[in-house]
Amino acid sequence: MLKIHSLYIRYSDKTIVNDFSINVEEGEVVSIIGPNGSGKSTILKGVTGLIPCKSGQICIANQEANLLNNKQISKLMCMLCQGNVSPVDMTVGELISYGRMPHKKWYERMDAEDFEIIEWALMKTGMLNFKDRLVSSLSGGEAQKAWLAMALAQCPKVLLLDEPTTYLDIAHQLEVLDLVRSLNRELKLTVVMVLHDLNHASTYSDKVCVIKKGSVQTYGRPQDVLTQELIRSVYGVETEIEQLPNNARPRIHVLHKI
Amino acid sequence: MAKNFKKKEATILGIALMLLLVSIIIAVGIGSVQFTLSQTWQTLIGSGKDADNTILWDIRIPRVLMALIIGANLAASGILLQAVMNNPLADPGLTGVSSGAAVTVLFIMLVAPEFSGFIPLAAIVGGGFAAVMVYAWAWKKESGYTPIRIILSGVAVNAVFGGVIGLLSILYSDKLPAALQWMNGSLSGKGMNDVLNILPYSMAGWAMALLCIRQANILRLGEQAAHNLGQNLNRVRFILSFVAVFLAAISVSKVGLVGFVGLIVPHMARIIIGSNYKHSLPLSLMLGAMILIIADTAGRSLFSPLEIPAGIIMAMAGGPYFLYLMRKGGA
Numbered sequence: 001m002l003k004i005h006s007l008y009i010r011y012s013d014k015t016i017v018n019d020f021s022i023n024v025e026e027g028e029v030v031s032i033i034g035p036n037g038s039g040k041s042t043i044l045k046g047v048t049g050l051i052p053c054k055s056g057q058i059c060i061a062n063q064e065a066n067l068l069n070n071k072q073i074s075k076l077m078c079m080l081c082q083g084n085v086s087p088v089d090m091t092v093g094e095l096i097s098y099g100r101m102p103h104k105k106w107y108e109r110m111d112a113e114d115f116e117i118i119e120w121a122l123m124k125t126g127m128l129n130f131k132d133r134l135v136s137s138l139s140g141g142e143a144q145k146a147w148l149a150m151a152l153a154q155c156p157k158v159l160l161l162d163e164p165t166t167y168l169d170i171a172h173q174l175e176v177l178d179l180v181r182s183l184n185r186e187l188k189l190t191v192v193m194v195l196h197d198l199n200h201a202s203t204y205s206d207k208v209c210v211i212k213k214g215s216v217q218t219y220g221r222p223q224d225v226l227t228q229e230l231i232r233s234v235y236g237v238e239t240e241i242e243q244l245p246n247n248a249r250p251r252i253h254v255l256h257k258i
Numbered sequence: 259m260a261k262n263f264k265k266k267e268a269t270i271l272g273i274a275l276m277l278l279l280v281s282i283i284i285a286v287g288i289g290s291v292q293f294t295l296s297q298t299w300q301t302l303i304g305s306g307k308d309a310d311n312t313i314l315w316d317i318r319i320p321r322v323l324m325a326l327i328i329g330a331n332l333a334a335s336g337i338l339l340q341a342v343m344n345n346p347l348a349d350p351g352l353t354g355v356s357s358g359a360a361v362t363v364l365f366i367m368l369v370a371p372e373f374s375g376f377i378p379l380a381a382i383v384g385g386g387f388a389a390v391m392v393y394a395w396a397w398k399k400e401s402g403y404t405p406i407r408i409i410l411s412g413v414a415v416n417a418v419f420g421g422v423i424g425l426l427s428i429l430y431s432d433k434l435p436a437a438l439q440w441m442n443g444s445l446s447g448k449g450m451n452d453v454l455n456i457l458p459y460s461m462a463g464w465a466m467a468l469l470c471i472r473q474a475n476i477l478r479l480g481e482q483a484a485h486n487l488g489q490n491l492n493r494v495r496f497i498l499s500f501v502a503v504f505l506a507a508i509s510v511s512k513v514g515l516v517g518f519v520g521l522i523v524p525h526m527a528r529i530i531i532g533s534n535y536k537h538s539l540p541l542s543l544m545l546g547a548m549i550l551i552i553a554d555t556a557g558r559s560l561f562s563p564l565e566i567p568a569g570i571i572m573a574m575a576g577g578p579y580f581l582y583l584m585r586k587g588g589a
Contacts, residue, residue, distance in 0.1 A: 012399060050485050074488030081482040087533040090478070094534070098476055102488035106472065154487070 001026040001190040002047075002077075002158050007056030009039070009046045009214075016042045018214035020056070024158075024207075029184050029191040031201035032209045035235055039214040040194040041082075044160050048079045061157050074102040078151040079160035083167070084143075086135045092146045093131040096121055099153030121152040124186070125179060141172025145179060152183065159183075161193035165200065173197075177204045198252045202226055210234055223248050232258065267537045270530060274544040281548050282326065285555040286318045290562060316449065324448040325554040325568065326547040327460045328509045329519055333546025334467040335505040336520020337527070337539055341474035342498035344481065345405040349520035350385070350506035353412030356517070357419035358388025359503075359510040360441070364423060367437045368430040378459070381511035385503040391415045393495070402481070443516035443569020445554050456512050463505040464543060470498050474535040516569040518576030519546050525583050 002024040009017035017039045024030050032040050046053045049070060058065035060076045068076075078099075086095055099121065100114045122128045125145045130138065135146055144164060151159055164180065165173040181204055184191050195201045201208050202222040210217040210225060212234050218225050223243075231239050236258050242251040283302075287293035291313055293301070300306045301314045336349040343353070350356040362384030366373050373380075395411035396403050423441070427434050439446065473494045476484045485491055506520070527541040550568060553575065557566040 048486060050482060070485065070490050071488035074486060079486045081480075081486070084483060085480060087478050089532045089534075095479075098479060098483075098487055101472075101476060106469075 001028075001061060002192060003057075003059040004043075004047060005057040005059075007043065007046060007058070008054040009042055009051065010054050016214050017046060017053075020211070020215055022209055022216065022219060024190055024192055026157075026190055027184065027188045028207060029181065029193070029205045030207045030209055031193055031195045031205040032211060033195055033198060033201050034211040034217075038211050040211060041162050042214075043211075044079055044162050044192070044194060048077065048160065049073060050079075071102055074154065074156075076156060077158040077160065078154045078156035080147055080151050080162065080164060082162050084147050088134070088136045090135050091131070092122075092127060092133055092135055092138070092149070093118065095135050095146055096150045096153050099150040102154055117153055117155065121149040124152055124183065125149040139172070140168045141175050144168065144172070144176050148176070148179060148183075152187075156189070158190045158192065161191065163194050163196060165195070165197070173200070180204065198226065198231070202249045202252065223250055226250050226252060267531055271537070271540055271544070274541055274548075278326075278544050278548045278551075281551050282322055285322045285325075285551050286314060288555050288559050289313075289318060320448050320450045320453050321445055321554065322551055323453045324445050324456075324513070325550040327453065327456055328445070328513050328516065329523075329546040329548070329550025330543040331460050331463060331505040331509040331546075332516060332519035332550070333523035333527075333542040334464060334539065335502040335509075336546075337524035337535070337542045338467060338470060338474065338498050338502040338505075339520070340524055341470075341477050341535065342495055342502070343403075343405065343408045344477065345409055346525070347409050347521070348412070349518075350502065350510075351515070351517040351520060352409070352416060353392050354388040354415035354417075354419050355385045355392075355503055355506050356510050356515055357416050357423060358391075359385035359507040360515055361419050361422045361426070363511050363514075364426050364437060364441070367440070368426055368433050378508055378511045381507035382504060385507035385510070386500070388415055388419060389499050389503050393499075439567065440514040442567040443514045443572070444565075444567035445513055446558070446565055446567075448512075452512060456508060459508050460505070463501060463508070466501045467505065467539060467543075470501055471535045471539055473498060474539070478533060478535075514567075514569060516550070516572055518572045518580065519550055522576050522580055522583070523549060525580075529583075 004020060004022050007017055007020040008015065020043055032043065034040050042051065045051045047058055060073065063076070065073060096118050097110065100110060100117065122131055125148055127145055127149050130142065130146065135143055138146060161180065164176055168176065177200060180191055180193070183189050205222065207220060208222045208225050209219045210230060217234055218230060226241065228239055228241055231237055231252070238255045238258055240253045240255055242253060244251055283295065283298055287295060287298040293310065297306065297310065301310045306314070332350060339348040339350065339353060340346055359381035362380040363377050366377055366380055392408060392412045392415050395414065396407040398407070473489065476487055476489055477494065481491055484494070523542050523546045524538065527538040527545055531537040531541050553571040554568040557568050557571040560566065
C-alpha cells in the first residue's frame with residue numbers, strides 16, 4: 001500500500017533521513033519509533049511532500065507519488081500533524097467538512113454525498129454528539145478525535161499520524177489509539193504512525209519500524225523486533241521485556257539509563 | 259443549530275449594508291453647506307435645486323464613493339494578508355506593500371510626471387515587489403515561513419521604503435507640494451471620473467477576494483493541515499497575496515497612504531461575525547467602506563474650513579482603537 005524506497009532528506013548540509021526504505025502492506029498498522037532527532041516526523045513530512053526529499057521513491061496504492069500532484073496525493077493519503085490548532089469559533093462539524101476539500105474542485109460546493117460522509121466520519125469516531133460543539137471547547141482527546149474524523153472524511157487509503165497522543169493524558173492516549181485500531185480493522189485503513197511510547201507501539205501495531213539517525217535499524221513484528229539488545233543500542237536504556245502469555249505482544253519495563 | 263447561525267450571520271450582513279447606506283446619505287449631507295436628510299434625499303432622487311445638485315453630484319458623492327471604494331479595498335487587502343500570512347498584524351501598511359506602491363507612484367509623480375498614465379501599474383509593481391521582499395526575507399529553508407518572521411521582515415521592508423519616500427521628498431522638494439496631499443492619504447478633489455476610473459478594478463479585486471474565501475478558510479487550520487488537505491501552498495500564497503497587493507496598490511495610486519483600515523477592520527469583523535471568511539470577508543468590505551467614509555467626513559468637517567486627510571484621521575483614531583482591541587484580547 002505504501003512503499004518507500006531509499007528516501008534521503010537533507011536540511012542544508014545535514015542528512016536527516018538516510019536511505020530509509022519500508023514497505024507497508026494494505027491494512028497494516030506500522031509504528032515508527034526511535035529517539036528524539038532520529039528523523040521520525042521528518043520521514044512522514046517527506047512522504048506527504050510537506051518538505052522536499054533529496055531522492056527516493058514513494059509509491060502510494062501502486063501510484064508513483066512523483067507523478068501525482070498534492071491534491072491527488074491528499075485523496076489517497078492523509079497526515080495528521082502534531083499540535084493542530086483550529087480557530088476558536090470553529091465547530092467540529094465545520095472542521096470535519098474541510099476533510100472533503102481534496103475531493104472538490106475550487107468552484108464546487110458540498111453536496112448531499114459530502115454531508116453523508118461527514119455524518120459517517122462523526123459516527124465512526126463517536127463524535128456525533130459533538131457536531132455543533134466548538135473544537136476549542138473540547139478536551140485534548142476529544143479534539144484529537146475531531147481531527148481524526150476530519151482525516152476520515154478525506155477518505156484516504158493511508159493514514160499517517162505524527163505522535164497522535166502527544167499532550168494527552170494516559171486515558172485519552174489509549175482512547176485515541178483504540179480508535180485508530182478500530183478504524184484500521186473496520187475500514188481496512190492502512191496506518192503509519194510515529195509513537196514515543198514503546199508499549200503503545202508494541203500493543204497497537206502489527207509492525208514496528210525502529211529508526212536511528214535517519215535509517216531503519218530493524219523492521220518487523222513487535223515480538224520479534226523489540227529486544228533488550230535493540231533498545232539498549234538505539235536508546236541507550238536498559239530494559240526488562242516481559243512476554244505476556246495471553247497476547248504475544250511484549251511489555252517493556254524501563255530500568256535505567258546505561 | 260447550524261441553521262440559526264446562518265440566519266444570524268445573514269442578519270448581521272444585512273444590518274451592516276443598511277448602516278453603510280445610512281452613513282453614505284449622512285456623509286453626503288455634511289460639509290460647508292449642510293444638507294438636511296430630506297434635502298439630500300430630494301437631490302438624490304433628482305428633484306433638488308440646481309446648486310444642490312452641483313454640490314452633491316460633483317463634489318460630495320464622488321468623494322464619498324471614493325472613500326467607500328478605497329475603504330473596501332484596503333479592508334479586503336488586509337484580511338487577505340492576515341489570512342495568507344497567518345498573522346493578525348498583517349496589513350498592507352505594516353508589511354510595506356502600501357509604501358512599496360507609494361515609492362513607485364511618488365517616483366513617477368516627482369521624477370517622470372510624463373508617465374503618470376502608468377501610475378496604477380507602477381503601484382502594483384511596487385507593492386508586488388515589497389510583498390516578494392517580505393516573503394523572501396521571511397523564508398528559511400528549515401522552517402519555511404513563521405508569522406513572526408513575516409511581520410518582522412514586513413516592518414523592515416516598510417522602513418526601507420519609508421526611507422526611500424523620505425529621500426525622494428528631499429531630493430525633489432521643489433515639486434513636493436503637489437504630491438503632499440496625496441501622500442497623506444487625502445480624498446479631497448476626487449471627481450466622478452476618478453471614481454469611474456478605479457471602480458472597475460476595485461470590483462474585479464472584490465470579486466477575486468470573494469473567490470479566495472475557501473483557500474483562506476483552509477489556511478485557518480495551519481499550513482501543514484492545508485497542505486495535507488491537498489492545497490498547493492505556494493500557489494495559494496501567490497494568489498491571495500496577489501489579490502491583496504492589487505487591491506492595496508490601486509488604492510495607493512489614487513489616494514496615497516491610508517493606514518490602519520486593513521488592520522482594524524478585519525479584527526472588528528471577526529469579533530462581530532466570527533473567523534469564517536465566508537462571513538468576515540463580506541463584512542470587512544462593508545465595514546472598511548463605512549469606516550473610511552466616517553474618517554473622511556470627520557476629517558473634512560471637524561476643523562472646517564481646514565481639511566484633515568482621512569489617512570491622518572485613521573492613524574490617530576485607528577492606533578488607539580487597535581491598542582484597545584489588543585488589550586481586550588481581540589487581537
